[in-house]
Every structure is written in structure tokens, then in C-alpha cells.
Amino acid sequence: MIRVLVAKPGLDGHDRGAKVIARALRDAGMEVVYTGLHQTPEQVVDAALSEDVDVLALSILSGAHPTLVPRIMELVKEHHMDDVLVLLGGIIPEDDVDAMLHLGVAKVFGPGTDTNDIIAFIRDRVEVV
Amino acid sequence: MKDWDEIAQGILKGQKRAIARGLTWIEQGRNDGKQLAQKLFAHAGHAQVIGITGSPGVGKSTLVNALTLTLRSQGFKVGILAVDPSSPFTGGAILGDRIRMQDSVMDAGVYMRSFASRGHLGGLSRATFGALTILDAAGFDKILIETVGAGQSEVEIMQLAHTTMVVLAPGMGDDIQAIKAGILEIGQVFVVNKADRDGADHTVRSIRSMLALAPEHPAWMPPILKTVAEDGRGMEELTEALEHHWQHLTDKGLLDRFRWNQTEHLIEQAVADVGEHLIRRARAGPEWSHWVTEVGEGSRDAEHVAEELWRQELQEE
Numbered sequence: 502m503i504r505v506l507v508a509k510p511g512l513d514g515h516d517r518g519a520k521v522i523a524r525a526l527r528d529a530g531m532e533v534v535y536t537g538l539h540q541t542p543e544q545v546v547d548a549a550l551s552e553d554v555d556v557l558a559l560s561i562l563s564g565a566h567p568t569l570v571p572r573i574m575e576l577v578k579e580h581h582m583d584d585v586l587v588l589l590g591g592i593i594p595e596d597d598v599d600a601m602l603h604l605g606v607a608k609v610f611g612p613g614t615d616t617n618d619i620i621a622f623i624r625d626r627v628e629v630v
Numbered sequence: 631m632k633d634w635d636e637i638a639q640g641i642l643k644g645q646k647r648a649i650a651r652g653l654t655w656i657e658q659g660r661n662d663g664k665q666l667a668q669k670l671f672a673h674a675g676h677a678q679v680i681g682i683t684g685s686p687g688v689g690k691s692t693l694v695n696a697l698t699l700t701l702r703s704q705g706f707k708v709g710i711l712a713v714d715p716s717s718p719f720t721g722g723a724i725l726g727d728r729i730r731m732q733d734s735v736m737d738a739g740v741y742m743r744s745f746a747s748r749g750h751l752g753g754l755s756r757a758t759f760g761a762l763t764i765l766d767a768a769g770f771d772k773i774l775i776e777t778v779g780a781g782q783s784e785v786e787i788m789q790l791a792h793t794t795m796v797v798l799a800p801g802m803g804d805d806i807q808a809i810k811a812g813i814l815e816i817g818q819v820f821v822v823n824k825a826d827r828d829g830a831d832h833t834v835r836s837i838r839s840m841l842a843l844a845p846e847h848p849a850w851m852p853p854i855l856k857t858v859a860e861d862g863r864g865m866e867e868l869t870e871a872l873e874h875h876w877q878h879l880t881d882k883g884l885l886d887r888f889r890w891n892q893t894e895h896l897i898e899q900a901v902a903d904v905g906e907h908l909i910r911r912a913r914a915g916p917e918w919s920h921w922v923t924e925v926g927e928g929s930r931d932a933e934h935v936a937e938e939l940w941r942q943e944l945q946e947e
Binding site for chain 2: 532
């Protein structure tokens with residue numbers, strides 16, 4: 502069973518996208534922990550750690566990804582959670598994508614992504630026990 | 631973190647990552663998860679396990695959050711297991727109990743884990759018992775289990791929790807519903823949450839009158855408390871009531887009996903696992919389809935198949 506944390510770090514209040522993703526992943530047979538809006542990086546990583554998720558899916562629409570994502574990835578490494586697949590979605594400008602991948606994000610999914618592509622990507626990358 | 635002994639040590643030290651991984655193993659039904667639970671069972675037994683049940687929408691998660699904050703302020707370490715339903719169609723689940731527990735879970739003295747019911751009826755997940763052992767061994771003083779909240783099938787919580795708290799809200803179903811659900815028999819503490827709403831006193835009165843219908847005079851008379859979990863009202867009284875019940879169990883020597891029952895449950899589970907193992911192996915074996923055919927035709931008894939499987943298992947050892 503694949504476990505996913507869908508998290509909304511930062512201050513934007515738009516979680517429609519996150520909810521659509523959560524629903525799609527559930528319908529694909531995954532267990533999705535959703536923590537709600539306005540999470541700090543510390544809260545996000547604490548939840549991922551406690552819930553022992555395989556995938557950490559971040560949704561950021563505020564433009565704050567250049568500060569939020571480095572902090573989250575730092576905490577992920579600090580807790581030795583190297584086996585967690587980190588995905589990023591929302592509004593991430595093309596120019597920033599490489600920087601995000603460089604930080605350890607496995608893939609960035611922009612607006613209009615087919616949820617099936619996300620599901621396929623997760624299934625491909627997560628070893629199911 | 632791969633080695634189960636390393637994880638066991640981490641759990642005994644109360645490390646979040648070790649606890650989290652141990653719970654995953656147990657949830658996956660892995661053998662090393664079972665070994666872990668068996669090994670740690672001897673270290674468990676000091677925590678008060680508190681079950682929280684009640685219909686969806688009465689505010690169980692919010693109550694758990696507020697209760698946790700109060701228990702923390704009293705110096706207790708708190709472990710939380712929250713069970714949400716799995717979809718019967720896809721097996722997937724959305725686990726949203728953390729949303730309402732944000733205030734309390736960041737604390738180092740709190741560990742919270744969401745479980746999906748994974749088709750297990752009874753309002754809990756199959757992994758709950760093992761999970762309790764882990765949290766208990768990790769040193770949590772109070773373990774809160776929030777059930778699915780389906781209402782009528784929550785009786786299983788009684789076997790696992792020392793104290794079962796039934797949560798209701800004003801205007802949620804009438805008296806007969808509560809009797810039908812059998813939920814009144816399982817509560818040691820009743821909570822009328824959202825008590826700032828109209829009808830709270832009416833709900834308290836109807837619980838009281840239904841408890842009075844109990845055939846015998848009980849040794850423990852369940853208290854009925856009013857709370858507003860949203861702003862923390864009533865939490866001191868609630869923790870007092872929970873402590874009171876814990877004291878009652880201790881004074882009456884009921885904790886030993888509880889531990890005995892849980893140990894029996896552990897053995898039963900182990901025996902059931904042997905049965906599952908036998909049937910899994912049999913299904914994969916070459917004789918399975920013959921046996922099914924023969925039992926269907928009446929030329930062989932199902933019991934005979936069971937004996938045969940058991941004999942084969944013993945021979946291999």
C-alpha cells in the first residue's frame with residue numbers, strides 16, 4: 502500500500518489542486534494523508550516522518566517555493582528520510598524547475614498535469630511491499 | 631532503518647522515526663513487525679488506552695486535539711492513533727484527522743499516526759493492537775485511539791481500550807438510534823461535544839435516562855460531560871473523569887484482568903496467523919484444486935483437509 506502525504510506549505514489558501522490530487526491518488530488505491538492549509542516546513546516534515554509516507558507531495562501556489570522547498574529538503578535530509586519521494590506541484594515557473602530538482606525534488610508537476618501521469622510516476626518510483 | 635532490533639531499541643527510546651517505521655511494519659502485516667510487537671509486549675502495559683468513538687461529525691478529531699493539549703499541560707506524553715475508512719472500491723483512503731490536530735502534534739511529547747481501516751470492520755484497523763503495544767513501549771502515558779466513527783460496529787474498541795469515551799453532539803440522532811447502535815453499553819465516559827449549541831442539555835438528559843435503564847446497578851457509573859472542543863471548554867473536567875476511571879480500574883484490580891485479556895488476544899492473533907499461513911500455502915499448492923473438488927462432491931471432509939494441512943506443516947518442521 503503506497504502512503505502519500507499531500508501537504509500545503511506556506512500561506513496561500515488555495516487547496517483545490519491539492520484536494521483533486523488527494524482524491525485521484527485515493528481512487529488509484531493509495532492512502533493519502535492530508536494535513537490542510539498553512540503548514541510550516543517543520544509541520545510538513547514532522548507529519549511525513551510520523552506517518553512514514555512513501556511520497557511527500559507538496560502543493561505551492563504562492564511563489565514561495567524558493568524559500569519553502571530548500572527548508573523542507575533540508576529537514577528531510579536532517580531526519581534521514583532519503584527514501585521519501587518528494588513531488589512538487591502548483592505554480593512553479595519554468596526557470597525554477599531545475600533548481601527544485603537540484604534540491605532533491607523528484608519531479609515538478611505544473612498546472613494541467615494529467616493526474617494519471619502523477620499516479621504512473623509514483624507507481625514507477627515507489628517499491629510496493 | 632532495516633533491522634528490527636535497531637527499531638526496537640529506537641522505539642524503547644521513544645524515537646519518532648523508529649516508532650513510525652515499526653508501525654508501518656505492523657500495518658503491513660510483516661513477520662518482523664509481528665516479532666517487534668511480541669518483543670515489545672513485555673515492555674508495554676503502563677499506558678492508559680483511551681478509545682474515542684462516536685458518529686462522524688460530532689467533533690472527535692477536534693476533541694482529541696484539545697484533550698491532547700490538556701494532557702500535555704498535565705505532563706503526560708500522548709500517543710494518538712486515528713483510524714479513517716478505506717474505500718471499499720479501490721482500497722485507497724483519505725486520512726484527514728491531522729487537519730484538526732495541528733495545534734498538538736508538533737510537540738515532541740506527542741506522536742500521531744493515521745491508519746486506514748483496510749477493510750477491517752469494527753471501526754479499527756487490524757494493526758491497532760500491535761500499534762498500541764509499540765506506543766506503550768515507547769513510553770506514552772496516554773494513548774488515544776480515534777475510531778472510524780461508523781457508530782454501530784465500534785464494539786471492538788472495548789477490548790483494546792481501558793476507557794472508552796463515547797462522543798455525541800446535540801441534534802445528532804435521537805435516543806433510539808443510540809440504543810440501537812449499542813454505543814451506550816460501551817462507554818465509560820460520555821461526552822456531549824459542541825455543548826454551546828442548542829439542545830445540549832436535552833442530549834445529556836437523554837443519555838442519563840438511557841443509562842438508568844441498565845438492568846443492573848453498575849460498579850462504574852459513566853459520567854456525562856459537556857465540552858466545546860473548539861475552544862477547549864470542559865477539558866479539565868474530561869481529563870479528571872478519565873483519570874478517575876483509570877483509578878477505578880487500578881483500585882478494583884481490573885487492570886490485571888485487562889492485561890490478561892490482551893495477552894490472550896495476542897495469542898489468539900498468533901494462532902489466527904498460523905491458520906492464515908496454512909491456507910495461503912495450501913492455495914498455492916498442487917493439491918488444492920483436488921481438495922476443493924472432493925469436498926464439493928462430498929468425498930472428503932473439509933476438516934480432513936485442515937488436518938492434512940496441519941500434518942504437512944509439522945512434517946516440514
